[in-house]
Amino acid sequence: MSAPSVLGPLAEACSQVREAGADDAVAGVMPQYVASPADVAEASAVMRAAAAAGLAVIPRGTGSTLGWGSPPARCDLVIDMSRMNQVLEHASGDLVAQVQAGARLDELAEVLAAAGQRLALDPPRAGTVGGVLASAAAGPLRLRYGTGRDLLIGVTVIRADGTVARSGGKVVKNVAGYDLGKLFAGSQGTLGLIAEATFRLHPAPGAASYLTLDCPDGAAADAALVTAVDSPLAPSAAEIDREARGAPFRVGILLEGDPDGLAERSARMSDLLGGTGSGAVVVSATPPPWWGLGPAAAADGTVIRIAFWAGELASVLGCIDAAGRAAGLDPLVGGSAAAGVICAAVGEGAAPAAVAEFVTALRGAPALRGAAALRGAVGSAQPSRGSVVVLHAPADVRGLVDLWGPVPSLGLMRAVKDQFDPDHRMAPGRFAGGI
Numbered sequence: 237m238s239a240p241s242v243l244g245p246l247a248e249a250c251s252q253v254r255e256a257g258a259d260d261a262v263a264g265v266m267p268q269y270v271a272s273p274a275d276v277a278e279a280s281a282v283m284r285a286a287a288a289a290g291l292a293v294i295p296r297g298t299g300s301t302l303g304w305g306s307p308p309a310r311c312d313l314v315i316d317m318s319r320m321n322q323v324l325e326h327a328s329g330d331l332v333a334q335v336q337a338g339a340r341l342d343e344l345a346e347v348l349a350a351a352g353q354r355l356a357l358d359p360p361r362a363g364t365v366g367g368v369l370a371s372a373a374a375g376p377l378r379l380r381y382g383t384g385r386d387l388l389i390g391v392t393v394i395r396a397d398g399t400v401a402r403s404g405g406k407v408v409k410n411v412a413g414y415d416l417g418k419l420f421a422g423s424q425g426t427l428g429l430i431a432e433a434t435f436r437l438h439p440a441p442g443a444a445s446y447l448t449l450d451c452p453d454g455a456a457a458d459a460a461l462v463t464a465v466d467s468p469l470a471p472s473a474a475e476i477d478r479e480a481r482g483a484p485f486r487v488g489i490l491l492e493g494d495p496d497g498l499a500e501r502s503a504r505m506s507d508l509l510g511g512t513g514s515g516a517v518v519v520s521a522t523p524p525p526w527w528g529l530g531p532a533a534a535a536d537g538t539v540i541r542i543a544f545w546a547g548e549l550a551s552v553l554g555c556i557d558a559a560g561r562a563a564g565l566d567p568l569v570g571g572s573a574a575a576g577v578i579c580a581a582v583g584e585g586a587a588p589a590a591v592a593e594f595v596t597a598l599r600g601a602p603a604l605r606g607a608a609a610l611r612g613a614v615g616s617a618q619p620s621r622g623s624v625v626v627l628h629a630p631a632d633v634r635g636l637v638d639l640w641g642p643v644p645s646l647g648l649m650r651a652v653k654d655q656f657d658p659d660h661r662m663a664p665g666r667f668a669g670g671i
Contacts, residue, residue: 237429241562242289246271249281252319260314261305262294264631272316275336276392276400278301279320283429284398286313292661293396293423297338297367304371304627305424307667323347323430331437332389337366337430354382354440356521360529366430372422374526376473376490379465380574381438385421393420393427404434417507419652425663426671439485441472445502446523448516450484454553456487460512461549461574464489467508469501474574477526479556481566484515488527521671530570530579537584538591538629540567543621545577551603552622556580559597560644563590570633582629592636593635598624601640640668 238401238552242283246253246458252272261272268291273279286293296302317338328351335344341355342362348354353476357533358375359368367373373382382385391403393416420430436485461474473490489509506517544552553569560567565586571578580598598604604622626639643649646669653660653671667670 238458242291242397243269246282246283246313247403249285250278253282255524256314257458262296262311262314263303264307265311267294267311269312269313272319274319274637276394279315279429280394280398280400281429281573282313282315283394287659287661290661291658292664293429294663294666295370295429297364298340298362299365299367300361301367301371301373304664306634306664306670308659308663308669316543317364320431321343321364326351328353328437331439333437334390334434335365336432337364337369339365341365343555347623348437349440352440353437356387356438357384357419357581358528358595365433365487368435369421370423370425372574374577376475376572378572378577379474380470380472384435385394385418385552387435388417388433391417391420391430391438392432394429394431396428396659397660400431401428424667426653426667428662436617441479443493443495443498444521445491445498446520446527447489447491447502447505447509447517448520448524449487451487451512451519452484454485454549454557456512456514457487457553457573458550460487460509460514463508463512464505465574465651467505469505469508470521471505471574472608473525475530475571476573477530477570478576481560485553486524486526487514487571488524490523515645526570531632537586539580539581539627539632540595540596541577541579541625541627542598542622543625548575548603549573550578552578552601555603559591559594559601562597563594564578565594567594568625588632588636593631594627594642595624595637612668641666 246269250271250273254269256270256271260267271282273282291312293313293315294311295315313382320336322336339360341357344355348533355366357379358377359373360375369384372383396402420427447521451460457476464471465473470491475488477486489505491498491505502519506519509517556569565582567580567582569578569580579609604624609615624641626637649671
């Protein structure tokens with residue numbers, strides 16, 4: 237269709253539609269138009285208009301993770317969710333909030349804090365509710381509270397043809413249809429548009445205590461984390477950070493709670509960590525400068541997310557060092573190690589072939605690859621031991637390595653894609669296997 241014949245129906249559907257500019261590119265791919273709906277009705281209408289014109293659609297929040305994943309195979313229309321930024325309902329007595337998907341997490345936090353509550357999501361980059369859900373981004377609090385999909389109790393989505401679908405409810409005990417929320421969480425915008433979300437909230441802690449120590453190597457860092465997490469002191473987060481191979485691992489433990497009891501818990505945790513044989517324990521009411529940032533926020537080059545069984549941390553750290561040495565790279569390492577998720581990052585100046593070698597070596601490491609011989613107690617095959625996903629990379633690196641790596645459930649994912657987006661117009665090519 238010609239530009240006027242497309243722009244007209246889009247403008248009729250949505251009160252704010254414009255031609256795209258250079259700042260609207262998605263991983264280097266330029267769209268034609270940008271639409272900014274104000275509510276579910278406008279979002280549904282613009283999705284119907286896009287479907288009628290056969291446009292490929294990319295949802296956008298703040299755009300902080302829009303460079304993650306593969307570049308889209310097509311990008312005709314960006315749906316900017318910045319106008320859908322309202323807190324629709326905050327039932328403080330039920331610890332529930334319903335928000336539009338364009339609501340920013342930092343602004344939502346201010347609203348909830350006035351009632352002494354919080355949404356326990358703290359990704360390293362300030363983003364929108366919909367963007368954080370779609371990208372499965374999470375921060376240190378994931379150890380205790382999980383990711384967005386774990387806190388989601390209801391969701392409103394708009395399918396590729398404009399159909400509005402809702403699942404879940406507005407009270408914690410109502411979990412009917414919750415699987416739809418889980419399906420869209422982490423989908424990278426490839427199944428449809430997340431329009432609204434209802435979350436389970438938690439009381440804001442009265443005080444916080446950060447305990448940090450330097451550990452000489454991965455084994456010592458692992459021992460400190462295991463000591464903290466296995467204790468009855470209920471840490472909210474347990475992070476690691478390392479600036480270079482051979483440098484000490486910085487370990488951080490977060491305790492939260494009532495101020496009257498927190499001092500005693502901190503003292504007990506300090507004693508436990510001090511008994512692991514690593515460096516002196518520092519206790520502070522404020523986080524260390526590196527807390528919650530990780531390589532994913534610090535590097536402009538290649539950022540690799542490594543998920544693993546938490547008990548394999550020491551082995552995984554050893555694999556990272558071995559792969560780095562073999563490829564001639566010295567990656568930054570950090571993240572929510574006790575929750576089984578860390579990142580490794582190398583600068584944008586690293587040779588693309590070396591980065592590809594590094595990623596390939598990680599995927600072949602015994603602590604991270606799946607093993608067909610692994611069997612459960614009843615003889616069923618166990619899931620992969622880990623995954624290595626390239627979140628972000630320069631174009632020349634993307635040309636040498638599969639960003640997603642092996643995906644055991646790819647067939648099922650493609651079937652779901654066909655069901656929700658039969659014409660493959662929602663963020664085509666952004667996810668694993670070209671989905």
